[in-house]
Amino acid sequence: MILAQLFNNLGTSLFNIVFLMIAASRPHAKLAVTVVAFTTFLPNLFAILLGNLADKTHNHLRAWSITRLTQATIFLGIASLLFAYEKQTVTFIMLLFLIFINDILGLYSSLLMDPITRYILAQKDMQTAMSLEQAVSITMTMIGGFFGAGLFSLLNNNAATFSLINALFFIVAWLVMTAHQQYFIKPQQQISQHLANRSRNTLFSDFNATFTLVYRDRLFFQLIVLAAAVNFVSTSLAGLFNLTLLQIHQLLIGNFGTTVAVFGAVETVSMLLGSIVIHDIFQHLTTKQLIGTACGLLLLLGLVPSIWPNRLVWLCLISGIGYVSAKINPRLGAIMMQRVAPDRLASVGGLINTLVLATAPLGQLLFLSLANIITPSFAWLTMSALLFIIVSYTIYTRHCDLERVEN
DSSP states (O other), rough: OOHHHHHHHHHHHHHHHHHEEEESSSSTTTHHHHHHHHHGGGGGGHHHHHHHHHHHOOHHHHHHHHHHHHHHHHHHHHHHHHHHTTOOHOOOOOHHHHHHHHHHHHHHHHHHHHHHHHHHOOGGGGHHHHHHHHHHHHHHHHHHHHHHHHHHHHHOOOOOHHHHHHHHHHHHHHHHHHHHHGGHHHHHHOOOOOHHHSSSOHHHHHHHHHHHHHHHHHHHHHHHHHHHHHHHTTTTHHHHHHHHHHHHHGGOSSSSSHHHHHHHHHHHHHHHHHHOOOTTTTTSSSSHHHHHHHHHHHHHHHHHHHHOOOHHHHHHHHHHHHHTTTHHHHHHHHHHHHHGGGGGGGHHHHHHHHHHHHHHHHHHHHHHHHHHHHHHHHHHHHHHHHHHHHHHHHHTTTOOOOHHHHO
């Protein structure tokens, strides 16, 4: 399953880079790039609907296969459009629509596999498996970025041929999963049996039941609220970082492009290490303590531009943030797997995705507006002030940490 996910992630990350290049070559490049960014983010807001649909799907394996083949077909369609009408504005609009549909299908197929994963893995192996899956995703995103840009250049910026290669990756992912389908037959039978005994409810009733389930689990709900708060603050980091480099030249390593590449590479490698290294000084911390630690490092990062603009200090802090934050998502995923019934996993996963990511545009609007209207340093200080509240909360409530109490 992880190998199939590897090819899927590679195909997705490859075309995301190329799609941005296509947008950047349009007459109104800034507008085009902004629309692409919005289009690729928008499917996450539908996660709660897709999770509900995934939980009501009787044959998860067949739905997963159909979804992957549909994604391959979409990229064949994109290739046909680009071969015939690459330069036309209507083609770009069609591309936006097709990429949106592709991302919707990708999220749906990912949620389909959550219940199957729950049946396959023993509880003690869940966090390790999710850390490994995250490491694969990070690696493919990193490789996809470099490989995609390089391959696009080798193809003389031929986006149509690139789309055909993308379609091939989704077909390979389907072939890998089909070849190992026998390992997932028993979990699929159990899922089908659960669905047969489950009463049919309206969409609103299902949403209400899912939210009530999450809300009544005090530990789970508390961690989701913390994750949403952190996401509100942290999603504007890349934009703030770029604006800060344009103003504070002490943080530059050579030129602007080199600095962005170096800092990005440090963060990615740190996250990869954080995903792979399971047994370290952080393994005995609770999830809330991990979130508090990551927020503490982010708080210090926000103080650097104003108090001590030093590139080495910022590199070290980014490295620490990447390492610690990489441990949070697998821990949250494992908690969800352990505490939620298999027939509700996709719905709960979709709800979390929607709740957490819905805060991202608000955070970006606040901090990037402050950076542009006042100064990037002021935006960083505002971010640090909000992070101070989160860190203070995790310290103040350390004696009644529900995760530690339950264990």
